[in-house]
Amino acid sequence: MAVELLAPSVDIGLVTTNLDPMVEFYENFLGLPFQLDLDFPGGGRAQGVIRAPLFFGRQPNSAPRSPMAIDLLAKNIEVGLVTTNLDAMVEFYENFLGLPYTGDLDFPGGTMKRYALGDNVLKLITLDQPPAAPATPGGGPAAAGIRYYTVVVASTTKAAEQVKAAGYEIAQELAEFAPVPGMGWMFVADPDGNWVELVGPL
Template sequence: MGIALTKQSIDLGINTTNGPAMLAFYRDLLGLKFVGEMAMPGGGVMHRLMCGDSLIKLRVMPAEPTLTPAAPGGIQSAAGFRYWTMTISNITEMVKACTDAGTPVVVPEKEFRPGIRIAIVTDPDGNWVEFLSLG
């Protein structure tokens, strides 16, 4: 028996201590729709942003010396979640907007397979965000 979904999208949680920069990247630069925020037990706040039908939960945590940062280096540098993908129709414009904003582009726009273009940028915490364009 497999999972019985009641929602046809995912919620993605991103923990950070770099709230203003991360919110500026996801909300202002990428244009994800801000739908609200809520205080979190134990401190901090969660900003909720929509990416199509998926919810991005940007949890700004109090800076604690015990927090372990994510392993740097991108897709092949460590096991676990390494990147997430947004399928978009304006890849060239988004890569330019990211470049103009000083966002690192770790994989420049290129044809990955016939009819499929990709580019990968990093958010302010170094998480990889892939843009995928079909057609």
């Protein structure tokens, strides 16, 4: 039984020790509208676009984009996960998370399976020449870079039970998100060890 998603959106968690140049790139060059700073347990800080106005009381920022920003054609994001473990990854994303499969796309050197998440796309990519290194498990604490993405579920309590019943690794146990009472959050690892954050009402 698939996890029930509450919102058709995805947030990307990019861990950095180089904040100012990263803000310059994403806010001023790519033109992504800044919405808020958000401190979270463990001393971290999230900065950027939050796609969960349900919890944060914020509507999408309508401020004009920087005149220096590149001209984006589409207002969505596509996430590519390279895998050597396709069957297990399909089971997780298609059957457990319940993302709608939209088709395969062959490209020089590989193939991708495409899944819809609202207007966004998650791509499971297999390469003819396997990558030199496996995925780095451990989420944000393990390495800098794009370390996790977030999906909003209808009930984090129920989702946690479903994760346990399905036998997937819980990377961080369900807890209430202190800045937003009534909102739960947890991390689950997919079969390759990539972290997926599940957030939503407790």
